[in-house]
Amino acid sequence: MGAGVCLRRRGLSKLAQSSRKSVTVAGGGVAGMSAACALAEAGLRVELVERRGYLGGRASSYLHPGVNEVIDNCQHVLFGCCTNLVGFYRRIGVADRIYWTSEMTMIEPGGRRSQLGPSWLPAPLHGLPKLMAAHAFSLADKLALARAFTALMRPVPANSTESLEAWLRRNGQTQGAIERFWRLVIASALNADIDSIAMPYAAKVIRELFMNSAFAGSMGMSTLPLSDLYAGVTPYIEQRGGSVHLNAHLESATWDEDGAQWTIRTRNWELASDFLVVALPFEATAKLIPQMPRAEGAEVLAAQIERHEHWPICSVHLWFDREITELDHAVLLDREIHWLYNQSRLQRGRGGHYIELVVSATRAFAGLPREEAIRKALTELGEFFPRVRDAKLEKAALVKEVFATFGVPPGIDSSRPSALSPWPNCFLAGDWTATGWPSTMESAARSGHLAAETICRSTGEPQAFLNPDLKPEGLMRWVRVGNRK
Numbered sequence: 001m002g003a004g005v006c007l008r009r010r011g012l013s014k015l016a017q018s019s020r021k022s023v024t025v026a027g028g029g030v031a032g033m034s035a036a037c038a039l040a041e042a043g044l045r046v047e048l049v050e051r052r053g054y055l056g057g058r059a060s061s062y063l064h065p066g067v068n069e070v071i072d073n074c075q076h077v078l079f080g081c082c083t084n085l086v087g088f089y090r091r092i093g094v095a096d097r098i099y100w101t102s103e104m105t106m107i108e109p110g111g112r113r114s115q116l117g118p119s120w121l122p123a124p125l126h127g128l129p130k131l132m133a134a135h136a137f138s139l140a141d142k143l144a145l146a147r148a149f150t151a152l153m154r155p156v157p158a159n160s161t162e163s164l165e166a167w168l169r170r171n172g173q174t175q176g177a178i179e180r181f182w183r184l185v186i187a188s189a190l191n192a193d194i195d196s197i198a199m200p201y202a203a204k205v206i207r208e209l210f211m212n213s214a215f216a217g218s219m220g221m222s223t224l225p226l227s228d229l230y231a232g233v234t235p236y237i238e239q240r241g242g243s244v245h246l247n248a249h250l251e252s253a254t255w256d257e258d259g260a261q262w263t264i265r266t267r268n269w270e271l272a273s274d275f276l277v278v279a280l281p282f283e284a285t286a287k288l289i290p291q292m293p294r295a296e297g298a299e300v301l302a303a304q305i306e307r308h309e310h311w312p313i314c315s316v317h318l319w320f321d322r323e324i325t326e327l328d329h330a331v332l333l334d335r336e337i338h339w340l341y342n343q344s345r346l347q348r349g350r351g352g353h354y355i356e357l358v359v360s361a362t363r364a365f366a367g368l369p370r371e372e373a374i375r376k377a378l379t380e381l382g383e384f385f386p387r388v389r390d391a392k393l394e395k396a397a398l399v400k401e402v403f404a405t406f407g408v409p410p411g412i413d414s415s416r417p418s419a420l421s422p423w424p425n426c427f428l429a430g431d432w433t434a435t436g437w438p439s440t441m442e443s444a445a446r447s448g449h450l451a452a453e454t455i456c457r458s459t460g461e462p463q464a465f466l467n468p469d470l471k472p473e474g475l476m477r478w479v480r481v482g483n484r485k
């Protein structure tokens with residue numbers, strides 16, 4: 001008897017004994033985990049089904065065989081405004097494992113540093129004194145940035161089809177402001193070129209990170225490898241009567257109209273439940289559609305997915321024989337490497353001198369062979385931190401995530417479906433669904449909470465899981481900028 005039959009029998013007999021509704025959540029990324037935990041809290045019996053042998057999806061850690069170290073697939077940062085991600089961390093008891101900082105150090109080749117961060121001034125002026133003192137920007141750059149921030153006090157229509165690049169041109173941004181602020185800080189947060197970013201998304205990021213309040217823009221980093229952060233997910237679900245199934249690739253799903261039940265199939269077993277949440281990336285959702293029952297609207301969904309595009313992120317992981325910087329993290333200007341994370345300092349207790357460099361939205365870097373990419377990163381790092389030249393590189397790893405994030409070009413919102421799917425009792429989640437957020441862990445957590453709310457509503461027992469946005473502070477309280485759904 002296959003494991004699937006056992007699972008099916010166990011599932012059905014439990015259901016028969018109880019009136020408790022059951023739900024299968026396919027996909028153990030942040031979207032699936034946050035939906036699963038919220039639904040377990042709501043009293044549903046949850047079966048979380050994940051293709052890989054660990055949870056976390058695109059935000060996870062694993063033992064890298066080449067260096068024999070547990071590494072994150074890439075440093076993941078969150079911000080104070082990521083209320084749903086923080087809500088998910090709170091639910092599984094790890095919110096205190098995030099290290100928060102409001103300071104951002106920008107470094108020019110040669111080592112000159114500028115500090116961005118809040119002051120005593122009320123929002124949105126809190127960042128102004130440090131911006132005005134920053135060596136990284138000329139006076140013309142600073143005036144251009146001040147002009148842009150002032151312009152962003154006015155609403156940007158949610159349906160604007162203007163790109164960030166066109167908006168920057170229209171708002172007289174200098175080359176320095178574009179390269180060192182808009183391209184490096186904003187486009188890299190959205191992981192795309194400035195001509196491929198819809199203005200409403202750029203405006204949202206600027207307001208949250210630099211205008212609404214000092215806390216909204218503070219940056220959070222896990223002090224644990226990412227998958228360790230989710231160690232509480234399985235016990236959370238199990239204590240509430242559910243299960244987590246790893247190494248379980250959902251291959252197809254059928255809907256029994258009479259019994260009002262979904263049955264999902266993996267290679268070895270099948271599982272029945274009242275509800276199904278498809279919390280997969282868009283490309284995996286597209287592959288699943290032909291393996292789902294025929295439904296009106298399925299073709300529209302497939303066409304929406306076709307309009308999505310991936311952007312890559314690469315990370316270079318370096319272990320030195322000595323400390324090369326006392327900084328926890330930094331923004332590196334004018335070179336291909338963009339962000340530095342001092343993992344030995346951020347993930348205390350891991351020892352060694354481990355530095356991670358992140359290169360966002362650069363298809364050229366993603367195309368380099370391993371040795372060349374590492375050599376390039378190392379050479380550039382030496383331009384910012386002279387100690388690199390004397391240090392011995394003990395080992396190195398390159399992680400290329402070619403399908404890291406989806407882009408948010410103008411018009412993308414019409415291709416982001418809501419939690420409602422074309423199938424009965426089946427709901428969609430995933431960072432790419434309609435959350436109003438770009439491809440981030442916050443978007444994933446939001447989508448999970450939205451799917452959980454939609455299911456609870458459909459059972460006639462509505463529950464609120466969506467964590468409210470942070471309220472703007474200071475002068476921002478009187479500015480009408482809430483222009484996105």
Ligand SMILES: Cc1cc2nc3c(=O)[nH]c(=O)nc-3n(C[C@H](O)[C@H](O)[C@H](O)COP(=O)(O)OP(=O)(O)OC[C@H]3O[C@@H](n4cnc5c(N)ncnc54)[C@H](O)[C@@H]3O)c2cc1C
Nearest residue numbers: 027029030031051057058074076077250430431440441444
């Ligand atoms: C390199 C990199 C850097 C990033 N940096 C940041 C950052 O700094 N800050 C930030 O907020 N975001 C960042 N992101 C984006 C963030 O990781 C994603 O937006 C988020 O993790 C998406 O979560 P998700 O649950 O929607 O999708 P995923 O994480 O892709 O989860 C989907 C899950 O479904 C599983 N799956 C797929 N097919 C099947 C199947 N058929 N059956 C069962 N399971 C299946 C997958 O294995 C995966 O675990 C980064 C992403 C990458 C790759």
